[in-house]
Amino acid sequence: MAHHVVDLPLGGNPPGTARSVRLHRFGSAGARPLVYVQGGLHATEIPGMLAADRLVRRLMALDAAGAVTGEVRVVPVANPLGLDQRVFDERIGRFDMAGNGNFNRDHADLLDAVVARVDGRLGADASRNVATIRAAALEAVATLSPLSQADHLRRTLLSQAVDADIVLDLHCDDIAPLHLYLGTPLWPGAADLAADLGAEAVFVAEISGGHPFDEACSALWWRLAAHFGPEVPILPACLASTVELRGMGDVEADLAARDAAGIIAFLQRRGAIAGTPPPLPELRCQATPLAGVDMVSSPVAGIVLPKVAVGDEVAAGACVAEVLDPSGPAAGGLEAPRPVALCAATAGRVWSLTTRRFVDPGTVVVKIAGAAPLPGKTELLLTP
Structure with missing residues (x-):
């Protein structure tokens, strides 16, 4: 098919208002592999939207040349609700201000609905099982009954x-x-994605907690496999990944073009786009457990003074930041409060720093990739 553009209407809007999500479709409807890419589910995270824009431009040319052999769906702007949330000229794109949480949490858990639809219909043919489960998952999404605008958005995106x-x-x-x-079952099978994109860290978890969008698509498969047991072959038939395109400030045309090129190369390797991909780049990292990430948070409010940079290797116990109370000594005092040292709980590589320079108690300041799970980290492995 030619490049098709569809504006998918969102429900739950007040009278006199309307919102939609724009979907770009390339290739042939029903062709495999089917690829879905979205940007901006967190509406203030602009690098993904720009990379998706560049991807659409590349796909338009490829589709016109008949080179899209699978079906590719792209939603460059996945969250019009978040884009429309502004307080005193500051956009609030991560959380729904109507009280429905993080836009990348609480996506539908389809396990029970799919089990009810496929029970007794699965057999020894793994490929047939994949087709049966996919049809059941689509039916389950179609029967969701959202009330809030945020849940209407979640259902619309998941349906694609x-x-x-x-x-x-x-x-x-x-x-x-x-x-x-x-997801842990997807590694090392997804190492080509990491290599093509130049990922410098890969975090794996069977379940990360909170029902993010990628796991609504992928974790269903290994949860179904666990439910039905080894006598019913169920493959991890959806490679879903949350792809973090660097930091909030990395909004550059050259970076976005590079990311789009990496996605194109990966899709060529996976058979969704015709042509010979470039040689697979050397993998820059190995996967580490998401449960091994040390999220170093501040116990107090104050000014953040980082002591490390992204990419630094740190030892357990090392000071990675200080938090300073700038209010000075109390009346009659001789010394100002000393900064509070924030120390690493694990050895590993620093891979994230906060952009905030004044933090509240509980704010995550530094993230460190440890090689082994940390004690007590079993559920809710993501930030809120």
Whole structure:
């Protein structure tokens, strides 16, 4: 098919208002592999939107040349709700101000609905099982009954992605290199994605907690496999990844073009786009457990003074930042309060720093990639 543009209407709007999500479709409807890419689910994370824009431009040319052999769906601006949230000229794009949480949390858990639809219909043919499960997942999404605008958005996006072979949800961090979040069963199978994008960190978890968008698409498969047991072959048939395109300030045309080129090369390797991909770049990292990430948070409010840079290797116990109370000594005091030292709980590489320079108690200031899970980290492995 030619490049098709569809504006998907969103429900839950007050009278006199309307919102929609723009979907670009390339290739042939129903062709495999089916690829879904979205940017800006967190509406203030601009690098993903720019990379998706550059990807659409590349795909338009490829589709016109008949080179899109699978089906590729792209939503460059996945969150019009977040884009429209402003307080005193500051855009609030991560959380729904109507009280419905983080836009990349609480996506539908389809397990029970899919089990009810496929129970007794799965057999020894893994490929047939994949097709049966995908159809059931689409049916389950169609029966969701959202009330809030945020949940209407979640259902609309999931309806375009839940039956895909590949899902790339483009985000960014505060100050960070390019990194990926993946389900543990997808590694090392997804190492080509990490190599093509030049990822400098890959974090894996079977379940990260909070129901993010990528896991709504991918974790369903290994949860179904666990439910039905080894006698029913169920493959991890959706490679879904949250792709963090560096930091909030990394909004550059050259970077976005490079990211789009990396995605194109990956899709050529996976058979969604015709042509010979460039040689696979050397992998820059190995995956580490998401449960091994030390999120160093401040116990107090104050000015942040980082002591490390992204990419630094630190030892357990090392001071990675200080938080200063700038109010000075109390009346009659001779010394100002000493800065509070924030120390690493694990050895590893610093991969994220906050952009905030004044923090509140509980604010995550530094993130460190440790090689082994940290004690007590079993659920809710992501930031709020």
